[in-house]
Amino acid sequence: MIQSRRSRIGNALTYAAVIPLAAFFLIPVIWLVSLSVRTPQEVFLGASRLIPEAPTLANFGQVLTDGGFRLYLWNSVKLAFLGAAGAVAFAAPASYAFSRMTFRGKPALMMGILAVQMVSGLVILIPLYRYMDRLGLLETHFGTTLLYISAGIPVTVWLLKTSFDAVPMELEEAAAIDGLGRFETFLRITLPLAAPGVASALILNVILNWSQFLIPFVMLSESAKWPISVAIFNYAGATNATTTQLLAAACLVAVVPTLIVFLALQRLIVRALTSGALKG
Amino acid sequence: MSELVLDGISKSFGDTEVVHGIDLTVAENEFVVLVGPSGCGKSTTLRMVAGLEAISSGELRIGGERVNDRSPGERDVAMVFQNYALYPHMSVAQNIAFGLRRRKLSRAERDAAVLEVAKLLEIEPLLDRRPRALSGGQRQRVAMGRAIIRDPQVFLFDEPLSNLDARLRLQMRLEIKRLHARKPVTTLYVTHDQTEAMTMADRVVVMNEGRIEQAGPPMEIYRNPRTRFVAEFIGAPAVNLFDARLTGGSDDGLWIELADGTRLSVPASRRAGCESYAGQPVVFGLRPEDIVIEAGDGPVAPVQMVETMGAETLAYLGFGGTEACARLTGDSVPSRGDQVHLRLGLERMILIDPTTDRVIGAA
Numbered sequence: 283m284i285q286s287r288r289s290r291i292g293n294a295l296t297y298a299a300v301i302p303l304a305a306f307f308l309i310p311v312i313w314l315v316s317l318s319v320r321t322p323q324e325v326f327l328g329a330s331r332l333i334p335e336a337p338t339l340a341n342f343g344q345v346l347t348d349g350g351f352r353l354y355l356w357n358s359v360k361l362a363f364l365g366a367a368g369a370v371a372f373a374a375p376a377s378y379a380f381s382r383m384t385f386r387g388k389p390a391l392m393m394g395i396l397a398v399q400m401v402s403g404l405v406i407l408i409p410l411y412r413y414m415d416r417l418g419l420l421e422t423h424f425g426t427t428l429l430y431i432s433a434g435i436p437v438t439v440w441l442l443k444t445s446f447d448a449v450p451m452e453l454e455e456a457a458a459i460d461g462l463g464r465f466e467t468f469l470r471i472t473l474p475l476a477a478p479g480v481a482s483a484l485i486l487n488v489i490l491n492w493s494q495f496l497i498p499f500v501m502l503s504e505s506a507k508w509p510i511s512v513a514i515f516n517y518a519g520a521t522n523a524t525t526t527q528l529l530a531a532a533c534l535v536a537v538v539p540t541l542i543v544f545l546a547l548q549r550l551i552v553r554a555l556t557s558g559a560l561k562g
Numbered sequence: 563m564s565e566l567v568l569d570g571i572s573k574s575f576g577d578t579e580v581v582h583g584i585d586l587t588v589a590e591n592e593f594v595v596l597v598g599p600s601g602c603g604k605s606t607t608l609r610m611v612a613g614l615e616a617i618s619s620g621e622l623r624i625g626g627e628r629v630n631d632r633s634p635g636e637r638d639v640a641m642v643f644q645n646y647a648l649y650p651h652m653s654v655a656q657n658i659a660f661g662l663r664r665r666k667l668s669r670a671e672r673d674a675a676v677l678e679v680a681k682l683l684e685i686e687p688l689l690d691r692r693p694r695a696l697s698g699g700q701r702q703r704v705a706m707g708r709a710i711i712r713d714p715q716v717f718l719f720d721e722p723l724s725n726l727d728a729r730l731r732l733q734m735r736l737e738i739k740r741l742h743a744r745k746p747v748t749t750l751y752v753t754h755d756q757t758e759a760m761t762m763a764d765r766v767v768v769m770n771e772g773r774i775e776q777a778g779p780p781m782e783i784y785r786n787p788r789t790r791f792v793a794e795f796i797g798a799p800a801v802n803l804f805d806a807r808l809t810g811g812s813d814d815g816l817w818i819e820l821a822d823g824t825r826l827s828v829p830a831s832r833r834a835g836c837e838s839y840a841g842q843p844v845v846f847g848l849r850p851e852d853i854v855i856e857a858g859d860g861p862v863a864p865v866q867m868v869e870t871m872g873a874e875t876l877a878y879l880g881f882g883g884t885e886a887c888a889r890l891t892g893d894s895v896p897s898r899g900d901q902v903h904l905r906l907g908l909e910r911m912i913l914i915d916p917t918t919d920r921v922i923g924a925a
Contacts, residue, residue: 461664
């Protein structure tokens with residue numbers, strides 16, 4: 283009895299803490315949804331028309347048929363996927379080495395990679411801009427992709443190391459006895475067996491890259507090269523009351539793919555992020 | 563199919579040497595079992611032969627050729643792992659065929675080879691399955707199939723049966739032996755189970771603390787152990803050891819005096835080797851089957867515990883200042899508390915010098 287009462291109080295406290303937190307994140311989204319289905323006239327009514335009298339999907343139609351907007355979406359897709367694929371491709375050999383080889387300074391190097399992750403993007407933005415300028419990579423998707431890749435590598439190395447760790451050593455030994463070299467073993471045994479981990483690392487990178495703002499904002503000033511995040515920001519700067527509803531629709535269109543991917547693959551992603559945290 | 567020679571093979575991890583100069587020759591088609599307690603270096607030795615561990619010093623020869631610096635794949639050895647190590651993302655057929663990739667065989671030839679091995683191991687119906695869908699015994703067969711199909715020069719087993727339940731272990735033990743009889747290959751087999759070693763080996767190699775304690779045919783190891791370690795390690799239930807003292811002169815015969823005052827006469831056949839120990843403490847060993855309950859003028863002992871096992875009975879007796887185990891065959895089973903007369907097979911006793919732990923009179 284005492285146990286259950288205590289757990290009931292615990293539940294109450296949990297909800298008391300979580301509901302405001304959820305509201306904090308949900309209210310802007312609700313507001314966005316509300317704006318995106320209004321007619322221009324109703325936009326002027328502000329919060330008093332949270333549920334509009336004449337909801338419309340026309341805003342979405344306009345946004346999705348707009349050539350510029352489609353281009354931004356395509357840019358986002360391109361940058362997010364190339365960046366993710368690149369991060370996984372470059373991180374995989376490093377993760378394999380961290381997982382399978384013993385060498386001096388391994389723990390320090392692993393921590394070093396994690397430390398890189400902790401550096402705020404804002405801090406390195408100016409030097410980064412100058413490097414890319416010197417390399418002549420400003421205003422290119424190539425340069426932007428390279429930055430996405432390097433931003434994704436640290437987390438990806440750690441994620442992949444955990445999934446390589448989970449592949450039993452004996453399988454690689456068996457492959458060695460069967461006559462495979464190290465690289466062939468990696469390609470034919472370790473990588474396929476770590477595929478779920480590789481997939482979730484890829485998806486996680488895509489999601490992170492999709493919401494990437496600072497890098498493309500600094501790298502790309504030409505509007506035709508913008509991903510959706512930068513484009514919306516620039517539109518918002520130039521907005522007036524007559525386009526608010528369109529902007530809201532655009533924001534939703536930009537956010538929804540990540541939401542869908544995350545909800546669909548939530549379990550996979552959480553497992554990848556937490557695997558190896560506990561033994562067994 | 564060729565001779566395997568370990569010539570002074572050692573292994574060090576950092577400054578610690580864990581395997582100290584192993585000398586061992588496995589003759590062509592011989593089945594040699596490395597046995598010892600965990601941590602004795604048997605698995606490390608096997609892994610050095612396989613090429614999974616670098617050899618710190620010494621020379622390894624397969625078929626007369628030095629292979630120290632060859633990769634595992636180039637040594638032409640096959641290995642069966644304790645946890646099977648099947649590739650989970652491949653079917654049984656693919657697992658078995660995997661070792662053939664290096665040979666340039668046509669698809670038809672490869673399929674025929676897989677089928678032949680599958681028939682040999684009676685796993686034909688399983689060829690399309692994934693390892694996950696197999697039982698432990700079936701997985702073990704597939705692992706063996708993968709090794710057999712390569713037709714290697716040397717076959718290595720690393721505790722292949724220890725993940726199986728008792729009944730299956732017995733069955734697979736027999737099957738590996740049968741397979742070896744039908745298709746002889748030079749084999750090095752590692753186990754910690756002395757029963758496996760005794761039953762399977764042409765020659766048993768007992769290892770302890772990174773050294774070979776003794777090597778020889780199973781019965782020789784069992785009957786004529788060279789050290790206390792081998793005497794105790796081989797045989798289940800274990801040999802009975804008693805603290806004792808050799809007494810008596812040459813005219814009055816030679817006596818073994820146990821801690822409880824029991825005096826046993828050393829049979830004439832065994833006197834020669836141990837006369838020089840007269841007056842000194844020794845450890846006196848008797849295998850459980852050499853203690854027989856029989857009416858007569860033998861020493862009397864109380865029965866403290868009885869374990870009936872069907873075909874035989876283990877009786878634990880208060881004897882020689884300690885508890886001794888007797889393995890009794892036949893139907894007369896003593897009960898706890900009985901006082902019984904013993905007949906001891908002293909011709910087969912094992913006498914150990916307690917200062918060196920070496921068996922007295924052993925080579």
